Amino acid sequence: MSETKLQADGVTIHTEQGMYVDPAALTNHLPELHYNQGELWMEQVSIHELAECYDTPCYVYSQQAILDVYQAYSDSFAAIDHQICYAVKANSNLAVLGVLATAGAGFDIVSRGELMRVLAAGGQADKVVFSGVGKTKSDIEYALTQGIGCFNVESISELTLINEVATQLDKRAPISLRVNPDVDAKTHPYISTGLKDNKFGIAHEEAVAVYEKAAALSHIDIVGIDCHIGSQLTEVEPFIAALDKVIELVHSLREKGIELRHIDLGGGLGVRYIDESPVSIHDFAQALLPKLTELGLPVFFEPGRSMVANAGILLTRVDVLKPTAHKNFAIVDAAMNDLIRPALYQAEMAVIPMTLPSEGIDTDDTQPWDIVGAICETGDFLAKDRLLSLATGDVLAITGAGAYGFTMSSNYNSRPRASEVMVAGSHHQLIRKRETTEALYADEILWQNAK
Numbered sequence: 001m002s003e004t005k006l007q008a009d010g011v012t013i014h015t016e017q018g019m020y021v022d023p024a025a026l027t028n029h030l031p032e033l034h035y036n037q038g039e040l041w042m043e044q045v046s047i048h049e050l051a052e053c054y055d056t057p058c059y060v061y062s063q064q065a066i067l068d069v070y071q072a073y074s075d076s077f078a079a080i081d082h083q084i085c086y087a088v089k090a091n092s093n094l095a096v097l098g099v100l101a102t103a104g105a106g107f108d109i110v111s112r113g114e115l116m117r118v119l120a121a122g123g124q125a126d127k128v129v130f131s132g133v134g135k136t137k138s139d140i141e142y143a144l145t146q147g148i149g150c151f152n153v154e155s156i157s158e159l160t161l162i163n164e165v166a167t168q169l170d171k172r173a174p175i176s177l178r179v180n181p182d183v184d185a186k187t188h189p190y191i192s193t194g195l196k197d198n199k200f201g202i203a204h205e206e207a208v209a210v211y212e213k214a215a216a217l218s219h220i221d222i223v224g225i226d227c228h229i230g231s232q233l234t235e236v237e238p239f240i241a242a243l244d245k246v247i248e249l250v251h252s253l254r255e256k257g258i259e260l261r262h263i264d265l266g267g268g269l270g271v272r273y274i275d276e277s278p279v280s281i282h283d284f285a286q287a288l289l290p291k292l293t294e295l296g297l298p299v300f301f302e303p304g305r306s307m308v309a310n311a312g313i314l315l316t317r318v319d320v321l322k323p324t325a326h327k328n329f330a331i332v333d334a335a336m337n338d339l340i341r342p343a344l345y346q347a348e349m350a351v352i353p354m355t356l357p358s359e360g361i362d363t364d365d366t367q368p369w370d371i372v373g374a375i376c377e378t379g380d381f382l383a384k385d386r387l388l389s390l391a392t393g394d395v396l397a398i399t400g401a402g403a404y405g406f407t408m409s410s411n412y413n414s415r416p417r418a419s420e421v422m423v424a425g426s427h428h429q430l431i432r433k434r435e436t437t438e439a440l441y442a443d444e445i446l447w448q449n450a451k
Helices: 023-027 049-055 063-076 094-101 112-120 137-146 156-169 204-215 237-255 281-295 304-313 341-345
Strands: 012-014 020-021 035-037 039-042 057-063 084-086 106-109 128-130 152-153 173-180 220-226 262-265 299-302 313-322 328-332 351-353 366-371 381-388 395-399 419-424 427-432
Touching: 020 313, 023 035, 023 351, 039 049, 049 057, 049 313, 049 395, 049 427, 057 063, 057 304, 063 084, 063 094, 063 281, 063 304, 063 419, 084 304, 094 106, 094 112, 094 419, 094 427, 106 112, 106 204, 112 128, 112 137, 128 137, 137 156, 152 156, 152 220, 152 262, 156 204, 156 220, 156 419, 173 204, 173 237, 204 220, 204 237, 237 281, 281 341, 341 381, 351 381
Parallel strands: 020 381, 057 419, 084 106, 084 299, 106 128, 128 152, 152 173, 173 220, 220 262, 262 299, 328 366
Antiparallel strands: 012 020, 035 039, 057 313, 313 328, 313 395, 351 395, 366 381, 419 427
């Protein structure tokens, strides 16, 4: 191959035509996903068996991979009092939530619907933190009646509303302020949340005054301080910068007589999709522990993507191969409605075959393909310029799809959403049925023109 560039880890090769991702080398970096005699497996289950049993497109998650990351967070911060609150928005399937609830996790939610899911899955309301910029009166009322652990307050008006609802219910509402430290997370602008330009949180310089206002409210119980600067962070330095600003506020509040009972550092730790090099959970903890230990407060974390992204794949089948003079298009049965990250964030996710050739892959036999869906949008793509050897009917696995995959899916073009499956050892189970087309319009009503 001309003008190739082999990455140090041996996973990718870049050419003038496109990018080749070595499937076997990639899976060496992914938990519970591996090739066994040329066939892709998750834990002890063949992906071929899953594709035959549940058809495609289909999301598949490894229970063990989810639990291993949860345990890695818990073990890494074992030296201090801590609570891991899984960010439900990353993957809100009841089976995923139930696995984590059983393991002892708390949860970070951003809507009443997510709280209802957590409770339905066996989660404890008092281990839930309620984030989000647009909490309504009914959201707050429901959360208070369920015994929510903490509201992460994002504005003065929200603080006032929480106090009003708590007064009506004769309850004290536990709150922390989500402080915006104006720290650059060095990530995609759509998933950066800690800058002045972002809609989230209360400005760092205004935080003490807002805490004083909260302390004067009759039905507010100040319990903590919260900070979340963004998602898919691969370096620890932005976290340290944000922590320093939060610690500064904790000391300022103590001088005002406001004692906090926890500090919440949010989530955002990145993952490896193809060739990223994110800081490990262990190294992340080691960098933060000295400051957190000295502070002496219980610490909350809100990991989402890092908990579930690489625990999941999206299976899709090649329906049509359309080579042209300018581009080769592989039209698959998944589309941007199933996985919007590539179109929305320009995210590059690995696409690997279910079956490797018996003689091994010869990159000279590959062609550059755009992996696209059947949706009527030019932006409907899952990967571009990938060097693959394809045939109609091939099943492909898109890795890293356990987070912000199904949860961001839609019914655009009246497409039913995909099924979801959980694998545990040699056992696999359907955890969400594939939608039917009829269900998409079952709640719609034909217009009867009044005469």
